[in-house]
Amino acid sequence: xxxxxxxxxxxxxxxxxxxxxxxxxxxxxxxxxxxxxxxxxxxxxxxxxxxxxxxxxxxxxxxxxxxxxxxxxxxxxxxxxxxxxxxxxxxxxxxxxxxxxxxxxxxxxxxxxxxxxxxxxxxxxxxxxxxxxxxxxxxxxxxxxxxxxxxxxxxxxxxxxxxxxxxxxxxxxxxxxxxxxxxxxxxxxxxxxxxxxxxxxxxxxxxxxxxxxxxxxxxxxxxxxxxxxxxxxxxxxxxxxxxxxxxxxxxxxxxxxxxxxxxxxxxxxxxxxxxxxxxxxxxxxxxxxxxxxxxxxxxxxxxxxxxxxxxxxxxxxxxxxxxxxxxxxxxxxxxxxxxxxxxxxxxxxxxxxxxxxxxxxxxxxxxxxxxxxxxxxxxxxxxxxxxxxxxxxxxxxxxxxxxxxxxxxxxxxxxxxxxxxxxxxxxxxxxxxxxxxxxxxxxxxxxxxxxx
Ligand code: GLC
Numbered sequence: 001x002x003x004x005x006x007x008x009x010x011x012x013x014x015x016x017x018x019x020x021x022x023x024x025x026x027x028x029x030x031x032x033x034x035x036x037x038x039x040x041x042x043x044x045x046x047x048x049x050x051x052x053x054x055x056x057x058x059x060x061x062x063x064x065x066x067x068x069x070x071x072x073x074x075x076x077x078x079x080x081x082x083x084x085x086x087x088x089x090x091x092x093x094x095x096x097x098x099x100x101x102x103x104x105x106x107x108x109x110x111x112x113x114x115x116x117x118x119x120x121x122x123x124x125x126x127x128x129x130x131x132x133x134x135x136x137x138x139x140x141x142x143x144x145x146x147x148x149x150x151x152x153x154x155x156x157x158x159x160x161x162x163x164x165x166x167x168x169x170x171x172x173x174x175x176x177x178x179x180x181x182x183x184x185x186x187x188x189x190x191x192x193x194x195x196x197x198x199x200x201x202x203x204x205x206x207x208x209x210x211x212x213x214x215x216x217x218x219x220x221x222x223x224x225x226x227x228x229x230x231x232x233x234x235x236x237x238x239x240x241x242x243x244x245x246x247x248x249x250x251x252x253x254x255x256x257x258x259x260x261x262x263x264x265x266x267x268x269x270x271x272x273x274x275x276x277x278x279x280x281x282x283x284x285x286x287x288x289x290x291x292x293x294x295x296x297x298x299x300x301x302x303x304x305x306x307x308x309x310x311x312x313x314x315x316x317x318x319x320x321x322x323x324x325x326x327x328x329x330x331x332x333x334x335x336x337x338x339x340x341x342x343x344x345x346x347x348x349x350x351x352x353x354x355x356x357x358x359x360x361x362x363x364x365x366x367x368x369x370x371x372x373x374x375x376x377x378x379x380x381x382x383x384x385x386x387x388x389x390x391x392x393x394x395x396x397x398x399x400x401x402x403x404x405x406x407x408x409x410x411x412x413x414x415x416x417x418x419x420x421x422x423x424x425x426x427x428x429x430x431x432x433x434x435x436x437x438x439x440x441x442x443x444x445x446x447x448x449x450x451x452x
Contacts, residue, residue: 004247009199010234012121012169013249015325016074017283018316019123021253021292022064022111023261025082026051028297033260037084038131048096048132051086055102059299061114067301068120071309072316074324075121077172077290078111080161082262085130089164093156112165121169124161128154128184128207129175140183147183155189162196171197172237173205176227181207186232201249204233237290242278244285244328251288254278256305263294269304272311273403277339279312279323280350280404284341286328311403318376319406322348332364332417338404347415349407359393360407363437366418367411375406383409 006014023034029050030036037047068076081087089108090099098107108124115122130136135146162168171193176184186206193200206229228237236245240259242252256275257267275291282289293305316323326341326348334340337360338352347365365385372381372392381394392407399405409415418433 006249010201010249013075013201013235013251013288014286014327016121017288017324017326018071018073018279019075019077019251019288019290020068020071020073021125021261021290022076022078023082023125023263023292023294024079024299025084025088025262026054026086026297027082027084028056028263028294029054031263031265031297033264034079034082034084034262034294035260036262044132047084051084051096052101054297056297056299059103059105059107059110059295061107061111062118064111064295064301065114065118065120067306067309068115069118070306070313072313072320073120073291073309075123075169076111076115077123077125077170078108078115079125079127080108081126081130081157083127083129083131083175085132087157089161091157091160093153093160108161109165112168116166122167123170123172123201124165124168125172125174126158126161127175128173128179129177130154139179151183151185155185155192158189159192159196162193162200168197168200170201170203172203173233176205176207179207179227180210181229181232182210183207186229190232201234202232203235203237203251204229205237206232242281242285242287242289244287249288250286251290252278252282253290253292255292256308261292261294263296263302269308272308275308276312276315276404277352280339280341283323283326284331284339284350286326315403319350319404321346321408322350322375322406327414329415330417331415342415345411345414347409347411349409351405351407354399354402354405356397358395358397359391360395362390362392363388364417365390365409365411366416367413369409369411371410373408373410375408381407 025034027034027036036042080089085096087094087097089097090106091097098105112122133150135143135150138146140147162171181187184207190202190206193202205227208227208229234249236248236250238245238250238252240254244250255261256270257264260267279289293301295301321343322341326343329342331340331342337349339350341348341350369383369385369390372383374381374395377396379394379396381392384391
């Protein structure tokens with residue numbers, strides 16, 4: 001990604017690296033995720049009646065924003081409307097909204113205001129899909145007139161969201177499947193959004209192309225099938241996976257539990273170190289992590305999430321320079337050490353485990369290193385380097401911060417790897433880079449094929 005040019009207006013996004021995804025709506029009352037309406041074929045009338053009664057009195061987005069700050073998140077994406085169709089803002093196009101029904105509040109307005117006041121960038125998630133609407137389910141071929149009306153409704157709601165709440169930094173579409181970008185009139189939608197919000201970042205879930213691209217690219221085809229577009233949208237959104245989307249901005253969206261995004265009663269939580277590992281994995285590859293939480297039906301963030309946010313935030317306050325604003329570089333796998341990230345002339349070694357060694361060797365770094373430092377500690381480190389390897393000495397036998405200590409290597413230039421040492425050279429096509437190393441071994445027990 002270092003070789004793609006990012007417009008000035010979007011530079012904040014790779015700087016931010018860590019976003020909080022908030023899935024919240026009347027489905028939190030059921031407590032089995034955001035898609036329970038369709039997954040369990042719930043009775044529509046009962047679901048809607050419960051949604052209209054839903055009145056989350058503890059919703060306080062200032063509290064949410066405080067949790068986001070605590071966790072070191074730099075931006076947020078909030079579900080203005082999910083697939084169940086309930087709107088968390090004062091939409092004039094329907095009365096199925098938090099403004100008209102029990103809460104009598106515009107939750108989107110309150111969220112935007114609180115997060116902005118806390119210094120976070122604000123994003124809105126909007127589901128194109130609406131499981132209540134038969135015309136949506138039938139689609140344009142079966143019900144062209146119904147689809148036209150539905151599509152107008154969608155465009156009109158997006159217009160409201162981008163017109164009425166000041167500057168929105170990210171709009172995050174979802175649920176375009178199985179329709180095409182032509183069905184959704186996505187290009188027109190993008191033009192409208194750019195007109196209203198010239199700086200906005202638009203995600204890539206704007207509908208699959210009408211004609212499937214030819215070629216054997218399985219990954220690409222899979223994404224296209226899921227409605228992820230390469231041509232439309234400003235950033236890629238790999239889901240449940242941390243896979244770089246080369247040539248453009250990208251953000252991996254992940255749950256902090258198992259599979260569901262909305263509040264789930266009794267679900268198990270991923271440990272903080274796993275969530276942190278996902279963040280450094282994405283940042284090391286030049287991408288963002290959008291980490292999800294589903295607040296409960298009253299509007300309270302689950303304490304399990306807050307606790308994890310605290311751990312990650314504490315780590316970021318010391319080691320954040322290894323995450324915020326990192327750049328993608330071709331770096332080797334360092335599975336015996338942990339993860340790597342780069343920013344400017346700095347290379348960060350993010351140590352997943354500390355085996356109490358007093359020195360550490362890197363055999364693949366070509367760039368000269370001036371200084372090494374253990375972040376958050378005043379322990380003096382020294383470096384020595386020759387053409388063959390870099391050695392960092394003076395590491396403490398005990399690490400005060402056991403959760404992923406970080407060593408910063410300040411280099412003469414942007415860190416580069418010996419040309420022969422590609423990524424994962426052993427099982428790609430570069431085992432040749434190991435030949436000089438193997439030759440240094442000298443005499444072999446197996447000499448020229450002759451047994452002794
Ligand atoms: C999937 C799910 C949806 C969720 C989204 C988040 O598309 O259908 O429920 O909101 O992932 O990326």
